[in-house]
Amino acid sequence: MSEPYYKPEDLADFPNIGEHSPELAASFFDYYGKATGAGRLTEREKALIALTVATVRHCPYCIDAYTNKCLSLGVGSDEMMEAIHVGAAMVAGDTLAHATQIRKIVRKKEM
Amino acid sequence: MDPRQQLEMLEIPGRRESFVERLKAVEMFPLCATGVAILQLNITRRCNLTCRHCHVEASPDRLEMMSQEVLAECVRIAHISEIDTIDVTGGAPELHPQLPWLLRELAATGKRIIVRTNLAVLTEGVSQSFPQIYRELGVEIVGSLPDYTPERTDRQRGSGTFARCITAIGQLNKIGYGREGTGLVLNLMHNPSGAFLPGNQPSLEHEYKRRLREGFGVEFNGLFVLTNCPIGRYLDYLIGSDNLNDYMAVLASAFNPAAVSAVMCRNTLSVGWDGRLYDCDFNQMLGLKVNGGSPTHIREFDLKRLSRREIMVRNHCFACCAGAGSSCQGVLDT
Numbered sequence: 001m002s003e004p005y006y007k008p009e010d011l012a013d014f015p016n017i018g019e020h021s022p023e024l025a026a027s028f029f030d031y032y033g034k035a036t037g038a039g040r041l042t043e044r045e046k047a048l049i050a051l052t053v054a055t056v057r058h059c060p061y062c063i064d065a066y067t068n069k070c071l072s073l074g075v076g077s078d079e080m081m082e083a084i085h086v087g088a089a090m091v092a093g094d095t096l097a098h099a100t101q102i103r104k105i106v107r108k109k110e111m
Numbered sequence: 112m113d114p115r116q117q118l119e120m121l122e123i124p125g126r127r128e129s130f131v132e133r134l135k136a137v138e139m140f141p142l143c144a145t146g147v148a149i150l151q152l153n154i155t156r157r158c159n160l161t162c163r164h165c166h167v168e169a170s171p172d173r174l175e176m177m178s179q180e181v182l183a184e185c186v187r188i189a190h191i192s193e194i195d196t197i198d199v200t201g202g203a204p205e206l207h208p209q210l211p212w213l214l215r216e217l218a219a220t221g222k223r224i225i226v227r228t229n230l231a232v233l234t235e236g237v238s239q240s241f242p243q244i245y246r247e248l249g250v251e252i253v254g255s256l257p258d259y260t261p262e263r264t265d266r267q268r269g270s271g272t273f274a275r276c277i278t279a280i281g282q283l284n285k286i287g288y289g290r291e292g293t294g295l296v297l298n299l300m301h302n303p304s305g306a307f308l309p310g311n312q313p314s315l316e317h318e319y320k321r322r323l324r325e326g327f328g329v330e331f332n333g334l335f336v337l338t339n340c341p342i343g344r345y346l347d348y349l350i351g352s353d354n355l356n357d358y359m360a361v362l363a364s365a366f367n368p369a370a371v372s373a374v375m376c377r378n379t380l381s382v383g384w385d386g387r388l389y390d391c392d393f394n395q396m397l398g399l400k401v402n403g404g405s406p407t408h409i410r411e412f413d414l415k416r417l418s419r420r421e422i423m424v425r426n427h428c429f430a431c432c433a434g435a436g437s438s439c440q441g442v443l444d445t
Contacts (some may be wrong), residue, residue, distance in 0.1 A: 012364050043314045068361075072303065072310035074259065074318055085144075 011061045044073045051080060052087040114398040118341050120355065121426040130428045137368040141375070142422040144390075147414060149379040150194050151439070152177070152185050153392060155202040156384060159232045162268045163203060164257070164431070166396050166398045168342035169202040176207055181386040184409045186216040191414060192441060198379075198439065200227040202393065205238040218248040227300075227439075230254040230276040231268075231282075240342050242279075246286050251296040253335065253439070254280065259322040263304040280329040289331040300441075302337045306354035308434060312336040312442045335441030339364075340393045340430040362429035370436030373443040382409050390422045392439075393430075399423040 018025020034045050047069045054062030070080055112120075134140035153176040158169035176194060177185075199215050204226055217224050232238045246278035254276070258264045261273035269405050273343060278298070285287060289297035299319065302308050323329050339345045341358060349355040353444050376390040380401075386409040389395040400407045405420040436443030 007359075012360070038314065040386065042317070044318065045312055068307045069310070071305060071307045073314055074264075076260065 006060050008064065011064055043073060044070075045075055046077065047081045054085045055084050058092055067108040068069065081103060112347065114396070115398040117346055117397060118427075119217070121341060121344060121359060124237075127360070130424055130426045130432075133366050134181075134371065134424065135193055135369070137422060139368065140373050140424075142371065142374075142424055144420045144422060145377045146418045147194060147380045149375070150185070150189060151194045151198040151200060151381045151392060152213075152377055153180070153202070153381065153383055154204055154213070154382045155207045155310065157206045158201060158203040159192075159206065159228065159235060159407045160229055160268055160272065162168060162229075162344070164267055164304075164345045165340055166340050166393060168200060168396070173202065174362050175202075175384040177384045179209060181382075181409060182197055182209055182213055184412075186213070186220075188409060188412050189217055189220050192226070193414060193418075194222065196223040198225040200226070200237065200439075201433035203232045203238075203239050205232045209351055210241075211244055211379055214244060214248050216249060218250075218288060220376060223251060224248065225253055227253045227255070228279075229339065230256060230279040231272050233372060239406065240281055241431075246288070246295060249295075249354075251298070252288060253298050253300055254331070255300045255302075256280075256319075257300075257302050258304050259326075267304045277323075277327045278421055280323070280331065281327075284330055284375055285336055288358070289329070297331045298333045298335055299331045300335045300337055302339050306349060306352060306358050308365065309336040309338055311438070312435065315397045326399060327413065333441070335439070336437070337439070337441070338430045338433055339435035342427050343395060343396055347398075347400045347432075348429070359426070359429070362433045365433035367432055367434060370432040370434070371442045372432050373436060375440065376431075379439075380417060386410060388410060388412075388417070390420075391431075393427055394423055397425070397427070 021060065036050060037043065038046070047066055051066035051070055054066050067080070128136065131140060134142060135345050152166070156167055156169050156173040156175040157171065158173070161170040188194070192195070197220070199210070199213070201207070205228065214224065214226070224228040233241055234284070236267065256264065256276050265271065283297055286295075287293035288295045301309060301315055301319065309315070313332060319334050320331070340350055341355070341362070346355070347356050355398060358440055376394075379391060381389040381391050382396050383389060383395050388401045388405070388407050388409060389399065390401060400423075401417065402421040402423060405416050406413050431437050
């Protein structure tokens, strides 16, 4: 069996992502730290947002990192699932909302 | 599992460097003590609980109790001016019949006295008298409450434990502990209910305060966040749940040299029930006595030599040096 593209240990390599572009990576990590740190929203609230985005975007690294972060911050599995349902509902709504384009084209093209 | 086997289990996966090698890489090896400001006394391994994360592997069946002779030696050493804090732990210290005597003797030193309690014990039998004794002697209480939810706490400590802890905190609040302006300090200790690192201490403290106040009407002063050390029953849990390799990799990845310089073993001396000396309570459970050149029993206490001793480090030390660091006083000041 061939090796999988995604390996859990690759997550630990993320800090080295600036290997060929250190200045841009430094800018990214600075921005990332500020955006995900506590502000008007708590660190806990931001971790749940990040977990939801990670799951919607199907990023295995981020799902791993933010599930652990949520556990560390005392977020319950029921709370994590509640957040994921927001993501799932948004994806479903987003899909259905785009059916508007189908309906518009159909209206125009059909006799 | 005996201590030697436990240490062998703590290999770092993925050919990562050992704790000693990491210290060498940041030029912090050997790690040496800076003094002895805190004397931590583990007076018994007996406990009313059998928690799944307990590094002491304490339980109602344990028989180890500090003898009167060793207790008296500890009191004598507690008078030394360089020592500013005496930290009493176990097991459940309340199950040692000489605890009231010890606390009265220690109170006479005028030093800061801390008792680490599992809280639930304060709702049982004769131990119910301890809150008043603590108050009378100005003892600072550190109460173990792994989580603010009953489910997660009880998974770790046994069914019904959370409710008993809440009852105990309520009783302590009634006599002034955990209330602002009373000077009676009640801090709580959090440790993760699983194979992950603890979160940010201020974030967790905020959540604990809100949930315990709104849900149960109880208060406390501060929250200490402790990283679970991969030894004792917690090691058994990590092995049994196939989490050991991941947990060690996470600890090693989170190694923080800034935490090393503030790590508590540098100014703490841990005394076992039999009077033997260790760098910390974790080393005590692993049988790693203080460095060979230092006195190894409280009877031979020598401040000068112990203050300069080389700390005995192994891979379990990654737990105290991960992320923001971890200690019996919560995260390290880095």
